[in-house]
Amino acid sequence: MTADIIEISRLALHDQVASRLRTMLVEGHIAPGAKLNERELCLQLRVSRTPLREAIKLLAAEGLVDLLPNRGAVAVKLTEADVLNTFEVLAMLEGMSGELAAKRITDEELAEVRALHYEMMACFARHDLSGYYRLNARIHTAINDAAANPVLSSTYRSINARVQSLRFRTNQDEAKWKSAVEEHEQMIEALAARDAPAMRKVLVAHLTRKRDTVLALLRAGEIYPQAHKAS
Amino acid sequence: MTADIIEISRLALHDQVASRLRTMLVEGHIAPGAKLNERELCLQLRVSRTPLREAIKLLAAEGLVDLLPNRGAVAVKLTEADVLNTFEVLAMLEGMSGELAAKRITDEELAEVRALHYEMMACFARHDLSGYYRLNARIHTAINDAAANPVLSSTYRSINARVQSLRFRTNQDEAKWKSAVEEHEQMIEALAARDAPAMRKVLVAHLTRKRDTVLALLRAGEIYPQAHKAS
DNA sequence: CTGTGGTTTTTTGCATTCAAAATGCATTCA
DNA sequence: TGAATGCATTTTGAATGCAAAAAACCACAG
Numbered sequence: 217m218t219a220d221i222i223e224i225s226r227l228a229l230h231d232q233v234a235s236r237l238r239t240m241l242v243e244g245h246i247a248p249g250a251k252l253n254e255r256e257l258c259l260q261l262r263v264s265r266t267p268l269r270e271a272i273k274l275l276a277a278e279g280l281v282d283l284l285p286n287r288g289a290v291a292v293k294l295t296e297a298d299v300l301n302t303f304e305v306l307a308m309l310e311g312m313s314g315e316l317a318a319k320r321i322t323d324e325e326l327a328e329v330r331a332l333h334y335e336m337m338a339c340f341a342r343h344d345l346s347g348y349y350r351l352n353a354r355i356h357t358a359i360n361d362a363a364a365n366p367v368l369s370s371t372y373r374s375i376n377a378r379v380q381s382l383r384f385r386t387n388q389d390e391a392k393w394k395s396a397v398e399e400h401e402q403m404i405e406a407l408a409a410r411d412a413p414a415m416r417k418v419l420v421a422h423l424t425r426k427r428d429t430v431l432a433l434l435r436a437g438e439i440y441p442q443a444h445k446a447s
Numbered sequence: 448m449t450a451d452i453i454e455i456s457r458l459a460l461h462d463q464v465a466s467r468l469r470t471m472l473v474e475g476h477i478a479p480g481a482k483l484n485e486r487e488l489c490l491q492l493r494v495s496r497t498p499l500r501e502a503i504k505l506l507a508a509e510g511l512v513d514l515l516p517n518r519g520a521v522a523v524k525l526t527e528a529d530v531l532n533t534f535e536v537l538a539m540l541e542g543m544s545g546e547l548a549a550k551r552i553t554d555e556e557l558a559e560v561r562a563l564h565y566e567m568m569a570c571f572a573r574h575d576l577s578g579y580y581r582l583n584a585r586i587h588t589a590i591n592d593a594a595a596n597p598v599l600s601s602t603y604r605s606i607n608a609r610v611q612s613l614r615f616r617t618n619q620d621e622a623k624w625k626s627a628v629e630e631h632e633q634m635i636e637a638l639a640a641r642d643a644p645a646m647r648k649v650l651v652a653h654l655t656r657k658r659d660t661v662l663a664l665l666r667a668g669e670i671y672p673q674a675h676k677a678s
Numbered sequence: 679c680t681g682t683g684g685t686t687t688t689t690t691g692c693a694t695t696c697a698a699a700a701t702g703c704a705t706t707c708a
Numbered sequence: 709t710g711a712a713t714g715c716a717t718t719t720t721g722a723a724t725g726c727a728a729a730a731a732a733c734c735a736c737a738g
Contacts, residue, residue: 266694274507277509286700305599367529496690
């Protein structure tokens with residue numbers, strides 16, 4: 217019982233709030249372009265406005281919300297140009313991460329990535345999309361860790377979060393899913409061979425495909441169905 | 448992102464505070480490892496604790512201060528590993544920025560960079576170090592702008608700020624200064640030739656040299672003279 | 679003289695309160 | 709009938725108050 221209390225007070229309240237808000241934004245529970253009403257969120261998250269506001273400032277720094285002076289915060293609604301620019305940076309960060317990982321990964325780390333990969337294949341076989349996504353994220357985290365550069369990892373995480381809500385909504389068809397899995401296999405091969413250029417190549421290609429998927433949906437207007445807010 | 452469109456008639460207090468604190472940290476007026484006493488800073492900046500705390504949270508997200516639970520914030524004191532990791536990422540970001548700039552720079556932008564370069568040369572000739580630094584920063588900003596990727600620019604700015612206070616303290620000797628200027632001339636040439644690989648090469652070399660300078664000083668203990676606080 | 683325990687003081691974290699700005703509505707006038 | 713202006717409500721921004729945690733201090737014992 218007391219352990220929970222300690223556990224709660226271990227993480228600062230504004231950090232907990234930031235995490236919850238981040239999840240809500242990334243998973244689309246707060247729609248892009250939606251206003252973040254402070255009083256509303258206070259009741260919902262059972263905290264006062266001070267930690268909430270601190271959390272919102274944090275998310276603004278991460279680029280997940282826009283801060284309008286005297287008008288509060290809104291969930292970012294990316295334009296096509298924003299998506300292009302973001303993926304351009306992401307591709308480079310991921311490419312670098314992959315290169316470094318290929319150079320620095322230990323046998324133990326490689327084994328773990330492989331294990332995660334097979335778990336992910338299991339999800340693929342079962343058509344368990346959410347499990348697939350979860351494993352996918354863990355693999356990418358594992359590769360980032362293998363790159364052994366915390367600055368790179370946290371930068372990647374932060375920027376990736378901005379497009380995560382869009383990637384969340386891209387309902388893969390079977391063919392795209394299959395080729396994504398194939399790309400993952402190439403990643404494992406490149407890692408095992410410690411082939412840094414190959415690793416970069418497959419990761420950049422991976423990101424480029426993701427980008428194009430997101431862009432296509434954005435252009436089709438399937439991501440932001442009702443165009444209500446001016447941006 | 449989309450907030451840029453909204454004109455900022457009057458900056459919010461927490462933004463002003465964040466700017467001032469950022470300057471104090473980057474220019475070393477707050478020493479690395481120093482504790483940020485809220486009450487003290489409130490009196491100094493003539494604001495109450497609420498906007499100050501929001502600003503500190505922002506700087507924490509930027510990686511300029513560390514947030515210790517229930518113990519406040521301290522100015523980050525980078526370890527040798529931190530410096531290596533940060534410059535590793537910076538080199539890549541700057542390399543990418545240079546590549547994109549070489550591909551995308553307009554004649555007008557190039558002319559402006561050239562003009563800034565000559566102004567900087569004037570400062571060099573006059574041994575005006577602070578003017579040189581100012582122009583140097585403006586040139587890098589101009590190149591970043593020419594890359595035409597706001598996500599890249601802001602990411603670079605944020606990460607660069609973390610090592611700026613160290614670079615601020617590296618008192619260049621004449622020889623190093625001279626070779627820095629030569630590298631800048633190579634940059635202009637590469638830009639003019641729209642030679643992206645060359646641009647990347649010179650920028651990465653530039654950053655590597657800066658990194659080594661910072662590292663040498665760090666190892667010599669000249670940056671953190673009195674080692675008192677644990678990092 | 680040094681280490682330990684308890685107490686005081688300081689400092690941080692969160693909640694509440696107060697003030698200012700913006701939004702919405704109704705009334706009024708053209 | 710439509711637009712503009714003034715008022716009321718809502719919402720954000722900033723300041724203060726209060727409680728808890730950490731640091732500093734001091735006394736005391738070994």
